[in-house]
Amino acid sequence: MKIKIVFLIFFLCYYTGFSLAQETRLKYIGIEGGMTFIESEISEMDYLRGSMPSYYMGYSNNSITSLSYKSFTGIKFEIFSLSDRFGLLGGIRFSYMNSSIGKSNYWTDNTNYFYWLYRKDGINTEYLTVKEVNQKSDYIGIPIEIRYFTAKRPRLCRIYFKLGIEINYLLKSKTGIVFNNPAMNSYEKDLIAMVEQPEKISSSIYGGGGFKLGRDQKPSVSFEACMPYMFLTSRSSGLLHPLFGGGFQLNFQIPIKSKAQ
Amino acid sequence: MKTHLFIILALISTFLTACKKENELKKSVFIYDPENINLPAYSEWGYNTFGAYYDREIFVSNNEFVPAKIIVSDTSLSFLLDGQKGPPDYYSTYPEMLISFTLSGLMPAHYADLALLNDSIIDLTNSACHIFVTIDTVKFTADILDGELNFNKVQILQVDKQQVEAILSGYFEFKAIINDKPVTISDGRFDVGIGPDNFYCN
Numbered sequence: 001m002k003i004k005i006v007f008l009i010f011f012l013c014y015y016t017g018f019s020l021a022q023e024t025r026l027k028y029i030g031i032e033g034g035m036t037f038i039e040s041e042i043s044e045m046d047y048l049r050g051s052m053p054s055y056y057m058g059y060s061n062n063s064i065t066s067l068s069y070k071s072f073t074g075i076k077f078e079i080f081s082l083s084d085r086f087g088l089l090g091g092i093r094f095s096y097m098n099s100s101i102g103k104s105n106y107w108t109d110n111t112n113y114f115y116w117l118y119r120k121d122g123i124n125t126e127y128l129t130v131k132e133v134n135q136k137s138d139y140i141g142i143p144i145e146i147r148y149f150t151a152k153r154p155r156l157c158r159i160y161f162k163l164g165i166e167i168n169y170l171l172k173s174k175t176g177i178v179f180n181n182p183a184m185n186s187y188e189k190d191l192i193a194m195v196e197q198p199e200k201i202s203s204s205i206y207g208g209g210g211f212k213l214g215r216d217q218k219p220s221v222s223f224e225a226c227m228p229y230m231f232l233t234s235r236s237s238g239l240l241h242p243l244f245g246g247g248f249q250l251n252f253q254i255p256i257k258s259k260a261q
Numbered sequence: 262m263k264t265h266l267f268i269i270l271a272l273i274s275t276f277l278t279a280c281k282k283e284n285e286l287k288k289s290v291f292i293y294d295p296e297n298i299n300l301p302a303y304s305e306w307g308y309n310t311f312g313a314y315y316d317r318e319i320f321v322s323n324n325e326f327v328p329a330k331i332i333v334s335d336t337s338l339s340f341l342l343d344g345q346k347g348p349p350d351y352y353s354t355y356p357e358m359l360i361s362f363t364l365s366g367l368m369p370a371h372y373a374d375l376a377l378l379n380d381s382i383i384d385l386t387n388s389a390c391h392i393f394v395t396i397d398t399v400k401f402t403a404d405i406l407d408g409e410l411n412f413n414k415v416q417i418l419q420v421d422k423q424q425v426e427a428i429l430s431g432y433f434e435f436k437a438i439i440n441d442k443p444v445t446i447s448d449g450r451f452d453v454g455i456g457p458d459n460f461y462c463n
Contacts, residue, residue: 049306050290111285115420123376125416125428181421 026080026217030253031073032093036206036229037247038068040240042101043196049115049127064114066240068099070247074143078253084153087160089145095168097198099239100134113180116191128187129180135239136176137198141168154216160209162224167203175239196238203232208249222251286418286425286454289322291349297448299348304452305414307428311342312349313449320346320360320446323353329429329453331375333462338367340410340429342451346396356397360446362410362433365389372460375427379415385435394439401439408435408446418454426456 042064074093080086103114115127145164175192179185210224227246234241289309294302299319300312309328312321322328322344332339340362347355366389369375383390385408392403413431417424433449 050292050308113285115285120416123379123415123417124419126419126422129421184421 025082026084027256028078028087028220028253029256030076030078030251032076032091032249032251033073034071034226034249035247036070036072036226036245038070038099038229038240038242038245040066040068040099040242042066043239043241045195047117047194049117064101064103066099066101068097068240068242068245070095070097070245072096076143076145076251085149087147087149089143089147089164091143093141093143093166093168095139095141097137097139098134099137100132101239102132118187118191128184128191130177130191131180132178133195133239134176134178135173135195135198137173138171139168139202140171141166149212156213156215158212160212160222160224162208162210162226163206164208164226165203165205167201170198170200170202173198173238198238199233201233205230205232210249214253217255219252219254222249222253224249224251286420286456287458289324289328291322294450300448301450301452303430303432303450305416305428305430306452307416307418307426307430307454308452309454311344311449311451311453313433314445314447315346315358316444318346319348320344320358320449321349323349324351325353326357327459329451329455330459330461331369331372331455333368333370333460335368335463337363337365338369339363342453357395358397359393359395361393361395363391363393365391370462372427372455372457373417373424375429375455376415376417378412378429381412383410383412385409392435392437403435403437403439403444406436406438406443408437409433426454429453429455 048064072093072095074091076089076091078087078089103112113129113131116130117125118128119126143164143166145162147160147162149158149160151158175195177188177191179188206226206229208224208226210222212220212222214220225246225248229245229247231242231244286307287309290306291310292302292304292308294300297312297314300314300321301308301310310322311328312319314320322342326343328343330341330343332341341359343357343359345353345355346358362385364383369377385392385405390405392405394401394403411432412429414428415430416428418426418428430452431450433451434447436443436445438444
C-alpha cells in the first residue's frame with residue numbers, strides 16, 4: 001500500500017512538472033555513489049541465549065549488538081522541469097548491504113561471544129559459542145528521485161532538497177559465522193540454515209538535502225545527506241529488521257546536449 | 262618522562278591482567294516476567310535466576326550470591342536457593358534470604374547425575390523432604406503444610422562439545438509454618454546452572 005501511494009506521488013509530479021510543456025529541458029547523465037548506515041533491531045532468534053543487563057540499570061555493554069550499512073553505486077539520468085527548479089532522476093543502482101550481530105567487550109570482564117543453541121535432544125543440550133554472524137547481500141535496483149532546487153540557475157552552487165524511492169532485487173546473499181572456538185567451524189552450515197534469509201524484493205523511501213556544485217550546463221558534482229532513510233519492507237535483511245537510517249550520496253553529472261540547445 | 266611512561270604502562274597491564282574474563286554462564290540474566298511483577302520469567306536457558314512470592318514480599322536471586330547450590334551428603338541432597346528478600350535491584354540492599362530443600366534418599370555423585378531429577382515432581386509434605394528458610398542469618402525450619410518442587414527440565418549442557426554443567430529449571434510453591442507464622446511461597450520458578458563450582462559432594 002505504501003509503495004502504491006509513493007508511486008502515485010511520483011507519477012503526479014512527473015505529469016505536472018515535466019510533461020505539460022513541449023519545450024526543451026536540461027538533461028544530465030551521471031554516476032552516483034554513497035553509503036547508508038541503518039539502525040536495526042535483531043530478528044527474533046529463539047536459538048540465541050539471552051545476554052542482556054541482568055537487572056534494571058544494569059550495564060548495557062554486555063548485550064548482543066547489531067551493525068548494518070549499505071553502500072551503493074549506479075548510473076542515473078536526470079531531466080529538469082521547465083522552471084529548472086525540479087529534477088527527476090532515475091537509473092540503475094547496485095547495492096551491497098552488510099548486516100552483522102556480535103557482542104561488544106568494551107569492559108575486560110565481558111566475553112566477546114554469545115551462546116547459540118545448536119541442539120536439544122532429550123536431556124542433552126548443546127551450545128556453540130559464536131563471536132559474530134554476518135550477512136552480505138548484493139542487490140540491483142531502480143532509484144527514482146525528485147529534487148527541488150531552492151534557487152534558479154545559473155549559479156555555481158545550488159542547494160536542493162530531495163525525495164527518493166528505490167526498489168531492489170536481491171542478487172545473492174551470503175551468511176557467515178565466526179566461531180569463538182575455530183574447531184567448531186565444521187558446524188557453520190548447520191547454523192546458517194537456522195538464520196532467516198533476506199527478502200527477494202525490498203524497497204525504501206528517503207529524503208535528503210545537499211548542494212550541486214558546477215558551472216551552468218557543465219559537469220557538476222552534488223553532495224547530499226540522506227536522512228531519513230525508511231524501509232518499506234521489513235525483512236530487507238534476514239538477520240536484522242532495519243528500522244531507519246541515514247547516510248550520504250555523491251553524484252557526478254555531465255549535461256546531455258540536445259540539438260535544440 | 263620515560264619513568265612515568267613505564268609506570269603508567271605497568272599500571273595498565275596490571276589492571277588488564279586483574280580483570281579476568283568471567284565465565285558468561287555463571288552470570289545471571291534476569292528477564293522480567295510480564296505477569297508476575299519482579300519475578301524472572303520462567304526459562305530453560307540456565308539464566309541463573311529464581312524468584313517467588315513470600316506472602317506479599319519477593320524472594321529473588323541477585324548478583325551478590327551464587328543463586329543455587331547442590332550439597333550431597335551421605336543420606337540426602339540439598340537444593341539451595343540463595344538470594345534476597347526484596348525486589349530485584351542492581352545493588353542489593355535487602356536482607357539475604359535462603360531456602361534449602363533437603364531431599365532424603367537422593368545421592369548423585371556428579372552434577373551430571375542430576376539428570377535423574379528430570380521431569381520429576383516432589384511432594385514436599387513427604388516425610389523425606391525438609392525445608393529450611395534463612396532470613397538475614399536467622400535459620401528457621403519450615404513445617405510444611407502443602408506444596409511441591411517440580412524439576413520440570415534438567416539438561417546436561419555441552420558448550421563447544423565440552424560438558425560444563427547441568428541446567429535445572431522448574432517451579433516450586435508451598436505453604437508452611439515458619440517462625441510460628443503461616444507463610445505461602447507461591448509462583449516460584451528457577452533456572453539455574455549446577456556445575457563443578459556449585460555442586461558439593463561428601
